[in-house]
Amino acid sequence: MSNPADPEAILNFPILIGDIGGTNARFAILVDAYAEPKQFPTVQTADFATIDEAIQTSILDKTSIMPRSAVLAVAGPVDGDEVKLTNCDWVVRPRAMFDNLGLEDIVVLNDFEAQALAVVALGEEHMVRIGGGEVEPEASRIVLGPGTGLGVAGLIHACHTWIPVPGEGGHMDLGPRSPRDFEVFPHLERIEGRISGEQILCGRGLVNLYRAVARAEGVEARLSTPAEITAAALDQSDAMATEAVSLFVVYMGRVAGDLALVFMSRGGVYLTGGIAQKIIPALKSPAFRQAFEDKAPHSAMLRDIPVFVITHPLAALTGLAAYARTPARFGVVTTDRRWRVDGSAMQ
Missing domain, CATH: 3.30.420.40 (ATPase, nucleotide binding domain)
Known part of the structure; x- marks a missing residue:
């Protein structure tokens, strides 16, 4: 090493x-x-x-x-x-x-190592808080972001150094829980029989979810791109899109809460990428935090963990630049x- x-x-x-x-x-x-x-x-x-x-x-x-x-x-x-x-x-x-x-x-x-590096390179002016308590300055942190896929990385502080922890956490299984989930999940497209977080929590995953909601309702899915679906959900012009984004937010909350438990991320959970930025109003709805915190027997701990949406358009480059300038700052x-x-x- x-x-x-x-x-x-x-x-x-x-x-x-x-x-x-x-x-x-x-x-x-x-x-x-x-x-x-x-x-x-x-x-x-x-x-x-x-x-x-x-x-x-x-x-x-x-x-x-x-x-x-x-x-x-x-x-x-x-x-x-x-x-x-x-x-x-x-x-x-x-x-x-x-x-x-x-x-x-x-x-x-x-790529999500770079996003993790960005978490300590960016100022709060480039973040929007979604509930929770105060950040513990040297506590572990989690970064996840729906984009072309679902990226996940951890960031831990040890020996006076920030250490990014890369991985493929976006491919963890994601299963149904609520009665509505059990109606929608049978219609989701699977990969070799399984549904991972990335099958729902990314651009094509949002389309997958939208189509599944439409099939569950027995109606035609008239939208075909993530941008169309998010726009229609935010202006409430398509009921299937509105529900798809609402479910997307709930599932994002569940996955983010699971990862917060894995890393005990009292330093915060950070959502990044264009999709997260576009659906900030939906993420601010009570559904996201409820799903994030619904982790008995540890719900009280989750309530204290803050969640942020990173709004900087080039966050990963900012993280890479910080590392390239001073590699000794990062492990x-x-x-x-x-x-x-x-x-x-x-x-």
């Missing part, structure tokens, strides 16, 4: 930082430790065959700044020299990037997740 306080953990500027999800990829360049990140327009992953092509065309061809290092956060587990994204066809091949992009040093993290393990052009690796 690498020691994040080791001078060898330092990255050489300029540093390319990237937040790569299933649908969108966002990039910026840090010229030095003091400059604000130079941001570039968001890239649609479907528009490019490879990540290398996207970086070359959308970033390097648009600037005279040539990054020496890169810190990339990807939506998928980091395992081996070929990192496959869960919800798009891109494969990150760091060793090929040395030749293709002229990089010398590459760190690849999970990010880079063993088998850092590649150098000279062949050395963090052990």
